[in-house]
Amino acid sequence: MDIRSLGYVGIDVADVDGWREYAELLGTMVLTEGDGLRIKIDEWPFRVVVQPSERGEGLAFTGWELPDAAALETATDELVAAGFTTEAASGDLCAERRVRGMTRTTDPGGFQLELFHGPVHDHELFMSPTGVSGFRTGPQGMGHIVLGTPDLAGSVRYYTDVLGFRVSDYWKPADDDVVFMRCNQRHHSLALVAASEPALYHFMLEALTLDDVGYALDRHYDTDTPISMGLGKHTNDQMVSFYSHSPSGFEVEFGCGGLLVDDATWTVTEITKPSFWGHR
Numbered sequence: 001m002d003i004r005s006l007g008y009v010g011i012d013v014a015d016v017d018g019w020r021e022y023a024e025l026l027g028t029m030v031l032t033e034g035d036g037l038r039i040k041i042d043e044w045p046f047r048v049v050v051q052p053s054e055r056g057e058g059l060a061f062t063g064w065e066l067p068d069a070a071a072l073e074t075a076t077d078e079l080v081a082a083g084f085t086t087e088a089a090s091g092d093l094c095a096e097r098r099v100r101g102m103t104r105t106t107d108p109g110g111f112q113l114e115l116f117h118g119p120v121h122d123h124e125l126f127m128s129p130t131g132v133s134g135f136r137t138g139p140q141g142m143g144h145i146v147l148g149t150p151d152l153a154g155s156v157r158y159y160t161d162v163l164g165f166r167v168s169d170y171w172k173p174a175d176d177d178v179v180f181m182r183c184n185q186r187h188h189s190l191a192l193v194a195a196s197e198p199a200l201y202h203f204m205l206e207a208l209t210l211d212d213v214g215y216a217l218d219r220h221y222d223t224d225t226p227i228s229m230g231l232g233k234h235t236n237d238q239m240v241s242f243y244s245h246s247p248s249g250f251e252v253e254f255g256c257g258g259l260l261v262d263d264a265t266w267t268v269t270e271i272t273k274p275s276f277w278g279h280r
């Protein structure tokens with residue numbers, strides 16, 4: 001399956017106004033759509049869909065980009081052959097997500113996936129309200145997500161054997177592995193952790209410069225926005241980042257300087273510390 005990148009994520013939130021303020025603090029553009037928000041970080045119309053929800057907060061869906069309609073058709077056939085249920089998205093839903101075609105499916109942990117092709121660009125310039133110089137996206141997608149899944153082994157098999165992700169490395173803080181997986185040069189677009197319930201732990205946005213990260217950190221201090229882990233540098237993807245508490249409880253990692261993996265030379269390792277320094 002030819003998944004190229006994490007195109008977008010959708011999150012269910014209780015406090016839409018809190019998210020508007022929070023996303024602007026991070027330096028993203030925030031657009032109102034219906035009773036929710038669209039968060040824009042690059043030339044795409046949005047990368048995060050914020051939707052109001054009364055049934056709990058967390059991940060609503062992940063959108064994974066394929067290169068064209070033929071690749072999406074092949075992907076759908078492969079999911080069906082592997083015994084997974086698929087549903088072609090309606091024209092209305094495709095219009096809402098600004099894509100030309102989409103297949104919806106569910107992973108073994110219960111997360112909703114939207115495989116899509118043909119993002120429809122609006123060519124609106126990204127202008128950060130707080131001066132972030134830009135976010136690293138393009139072929140590396142919107143960033144990464146870290147999810148807790150009740151079926152770690154089944155989910156890892158699903159993302160690697162069926163969806164074609166490659167394992168970048170493992171971390172084994174306790175009995176179970178944390179599994180970091182990539183679908184492009186970004187070290188991981190997805191990491192999975194064993195959990196009793198499906199959970200969104202964080203999503204990561206990668207700014208272009210260290211100054212972007214430093215100024216974002218200062219904006220947190222200046223507005224008493226809670227930081228869950230201070231500045232640090234990860235061992236595996238070498239991201240220099242900090243973690244911020246979103247209004248929904250889960251975290252947002254704000255970083256820069258992520259490693260680019262070369263598939264020709266990469267070998268899988270197990271890390272024993274998540275950070276060289278910091279992230280306290």
Ligand SMILES: [Fe+2]
Binds near residue numbers: 144146202204253
């Ligand atoms: Fe992360």
